[in-house]
Amino acid sequence: MLDPLKQALIEEVDRLSPELLQISRFLHANPELAFEEYQAAEFLTRTLEEHGFSLERGVAGLPTAFTAAYASGEGPTIAFLAEYDALPGIGHACGHNLIASASVGAALALKSRLAQIPGRVLLVGCPAEEKGGGKIPLVEAGLFQWVDAAMLVHPSNRTEIVKKALGMRDVQVEFFGKAAHAAAVPYLGINALDAVILTFNNINALRQQLRSDTRVHGIITHGGKAPNIIPDHAAALFYVRALDMGHLEELYQKVLGCFEAAASATGTRYQVKRAGHDYHPHKINYSLAQLFRQNLEALGAEVDQGPEDVDLGSTDVGNVSQVVPTLQPTITICGPKVSCHMSEFAVASGSSAGEEGMLLAARAMAITGLDLLRDRDALDRVKAEFAGGRRP
Ligand SMILES: [Zn+2]
Numbered sequence: 474m475l476d477p478l479k480q481a482l483i484e485e486v487d488r489l490s491p492e493l494l495q496i497s498r499f500l501h502a503n504p505e506l507a508f509e510e511y512q513a514a515e516f517l518t519r520t521l522e523e524h525g526f527s528l529e530r531g532v533a534g535l536p537t538a539f540t541a542a543y544a545s546g547e548g549p550t551i552a553f554l555a556e557y558d559a560l561p562g563i564g565h566a567c568g569h570n571l572i573a574s575a576s577v578g579a580a581l582a583l584k585s586r587l588a589q590i591p592g593r594v595l596l597v598g599c600p601a602e603e604k605g606g607g608k609i610p611l612v613e614a615g616l617f618q619w620v621d622a623a624m625l626v627h628p629s630n631r632t633e634i635v636k637k638a639l640g641m642r643d644v645q646v647e648f649f650g651k652a653a654h655a656a657a658v659p660y661l662g663i664n665a666l667d668a669v670i671l672t673f674n675n676i677n678a679l680r681q682q683l684r685s686d687t688r689v690h691g692i693i694t695h696g697g698k699a700p701n702i703i704p705d706h707a708a709a710l711f712y713v714r715a716l717d718m719g720h721l722e723e724l725y726q727k728v729l730g731c732f733e734a735a736a737s738a739t740g741t742r743y744q745v746k747r748a749g750h751d752y753h754p755h756k757i758n759y760s761l762a763q764l765f766r767q768n769l770e771a772l773g774a775e776v777d778q779g780p781e782d783v784d785l786g787s788t789d790v791g792n793v794s795q796v797v798p799t800l801q802p803t804i805t806i807c808g809p810k811v812s813c814h815m816s817e818f819a820v821a822s823g824s825s826a827g828e829e830g831m832l833l834a835a836r837a838m839a840i841t842g843l844d845l846l847r848d849r850d851a852l853d854r855v856k857a858e859f860a861g862g863r864r865p
Pocket residue numbers: 567603813814
């Protein structure tokens with residue numbers, strides 16, 4: 474059974490639900506790509522402002538990033554993270570419309586009780602999760618410096634409390650050779666495409682010696698201009714992923730070795746470029762996860778926890794989790810054959826099952842936030858695990 478204060482928060486989410494559904498439906502109907510979420514940011518900031526939050530727009534130099542804060546007395550700061558970018562061509566197929574409305578719902582509900590429990594509620598508007606890692610500049614700008622715990626819930630085809638995420642580094646390689654007629658005088662040319670092909674072969678040879686918790690994968694971004702010209706320029710883009718940054722660095726050095734060997738074998742010159750920032754692995758906080766699990770189960774939800782370390786992707790939530798205890802559970806909104814980044818998932822994100830999942834996420838996050846504000850022992854356990862890196 475939930476105690477009266479938690480019960481009051483649940484009722485507050487119910488009271489707010491028409492507004493929360495409006496948010497999620499507006500975002501769903503107006504999908505915007507990474508760093509271009511102007512309408513979403515406007516809709517969300519306006520809602521939070523109407524509820525008395527202090528807004529800061531364009532934080533960390535990102536026009537569609539923002540923070541909304543509400544404080545009462547001295548107490549911990551609980552941050553709810555909103556994501557709101559969509560995917561090219563398939564709209565909200567990652568359900569970030571639901572993430573945004575659930576986090577806003579939790580923030581508004583928890584704020585309504587701050588007169589009784591001192592503390593600070595922060596809603597962080599995080600653009601560009603799908604591309605570019607919008608949370609990384611927010612972390613670098615020190616936005617999470619005064620935050621005691623951060624959370625968001627991702628929609629999924631399972632309800633899971635803990636899922637690891639891989640660190641990720643992108644690397645682009647360009648090879649430069651010499652053009653020549655590919656039939657008449659091929660011996661005068663230097664083939665840059667061959668260097669790219671050898672790079673893939675080198676990486677494929679390396680693959681057998683890779684740990685099962687690592688990934689290296691890439692595409693050819695430039696492969697030449699015409700079959701009758703020896704390509705003088707060719708390029709590829711790779712992602713290197715691992716569960717810890719130390720191992721990622723080792724693996725990255727081996728991938729650089731694959732480029733160098735390919736250049737040496739073909740006589741090409743090569744150049745390596747990094748486009749983005751490193752995505753860090755998710756530092757799991759089991760104390761926080763346990764708190765959320767108890768609350769979710771108290772709300773009648775069934776947890777469907779699978780292995781924590783299989784079928785992993787990467788997220789910029791990982792970077793947040795390196796600087797502050799962070800929780801990112803998932804809540805099911807669809808059947809097992811539908812998964813995020815499928816167009817069917819965009820349908821689920823706009824369905825009543827999606828909306829129910831969103832409201833459940835808002836309730837569970839709100840009461841978990843309450844636990845952290847009023848139970849110093851619980852917050853101390855979360856922080857001690859974060860500082861010591863030990864699982865309780
Ligand atoms: Zn996604």
